[in-house]
Amino acid sequence: MGVRKRHARAGAALVTIVVGAVALAPGAAVAVAPGAGTPVCEVRDERLNEISGMVATDTGYVVVNDGSDSEAARRIFFLDRRCTVVRTIAYPSRPRDTEDLAVGADGTVWVADIGDNDRTRQTIALWRLAPGADQPVLHRMTYPDGPHDAEALLLDSAGRPLIITKGGGGTVGLYAPTTALRPAATTPLAPVGRVALPASTTSNPYSFLGRGVVTGAASAPDGRRVVLRSYADAFEYDVRAGDVVAALTTGTARITPLPDEPQGESITYSRDGRWLLTISESADQPSGTRPAILRYPTTTAPSASPRPPEPTTAGPVAPAPGRPAAGHMVDTVNRIWPVVAGAGILLAVLGLAGVLRWRRADNR
Incomplete structure (x- = not known):
């Protein structure tokens, strides 16, 4: 939404009051009835005060904070299955705005340093943490069409990173490196498609604005599904022949409502692929509570109409029937x-x- 997160909490109340009565366009698709997720475990470590990215592992979870003024919070955190921090890894230099995580087939952890609320960054970055390594390696990238705010990262079947912009109004962009990433180089990105998110009416702190942005993404362990999330919903797509871009730009989304998560930014699949796991930023929890990982069952049947293929370059997107x-x-x-x-x-x-x-x- 182009709003700095440290001001977004105060703005959330204003947005809810002012635009809460604005209705979606007639004919907007509605998913299955919303239901609260089932708590899995509660994160109690005080350093995890702005959780923005999460992945599940065989032994627990890996999480990162949003940009933080505290050095102790600017780390990669490894949690066990009870959400207790068991290990941390520091960055060799200060990250700008870490927003999401992904895990490669070989166990490599990728940290997406891609947030840019003010759209002023000349480069964005990915931090690559190889299995057994004690510090991540920085890879810089640059957009071909100016800065974008982004909070979501996916890996395709070949391990190529895909950056999903935060967007606004229900349309987001996909960008991929034009060449292999190298630590000592800045790699150009190229647009590879656009995604039109299905409409919903799911309650969330940002009203209709929160339903039209992407705040996280994840791939299923078997690579056959990917999911994007907004502040309100999870949009799950089937991946055929390993083509993640085609799945997102031409596939049919299945919607899982994630109602009223305080500031939901993280999503991942459980290691068996049966559940979607989410967590909200801890700074937005009600007083006296801590953020909890929530569990939702994955979807199995389409609940949103297919959309026509999206262009492979940034351009206007035709409106879906019944939606502007x-x-x-x-x-x-x-x-x-x-x-x-x-x-x-x-x-x-x-x-x-x-x-x-x-x-x-x-x-x-």
């Missing part, structure tokens, strides 16, 4: 936002005036 184009949605938001903001300021001024008048009357 993503650009139209964003333009609509841009047009109404000044009016809504003005109305909100007016209400705030009137409310403040009322409070002051009440206080003066009370002091007489």
Whole structure:
């Protein structure tokens, strides 16, 4: 949404109040009835204060924080099956904004340092942690069309990284390296497709805005499914012949609602592939609680209409039947936002005036 996360928590309440009554377009697809996930374990380590990425392993989980001012929090954290931290690995230099994780077939852990809320980064990066290594190796990349904010990473069947932009209005971009990554080089990225997310009505802290952005991604252990998540839902796609890009750009999404997660950014598959696992940033938990890994059953039947093939270069996306184009949605938001903001300021001024008048009357 292009909002700095440290301000997003305060903005979430405003967005919910101001736009909560805005309805989705008629005919928008609705998935199965929402249901809360089942808690698996609770993360109690105070260093994990902005969890933004997670993968499951044979022995537990690996997680990373969003960008943090605390050096102790800027690490790769290994958890056991009870969510207890058993090991950490530091970065050799300070990461900018770590947002997601992926694990290769050989056990290599990839950390996606790709967040860019202000869209000012000249390069983004992936940190590669080989099995048994004691520090990750940095690989820099650059977009061909200017900075993007991104929070999701996938690996295709050949181990090639795919960066999924956060997007907005329900459309996100896919980017892949043009050559093999090298530690001492900056590798150009190229656009390889666009994804139109299915519409939903799932409740979340950011109302309709939270349903149209991608905050995490994961591949099933057998490589036959991938999932993207928003603040509200998980969108699961079948992968045929190892073609992840085709699955995302031409496949049929199956929707699992993830209702009312405080700021849901992480998603992964369980090691047996039967469950989707999620966790929210700990800073957004209610007072006195800690973030918990939640478990949802994977889907088995399509629940969203197929979409036509997407272009392989950044360009306009045709609207799906019964739903306005993503650009139209964003333009609509841009047009109404000044009016809504003005109305909100007016209400705030009137409310403040009322409070002051009440206080003066009370002091007489």
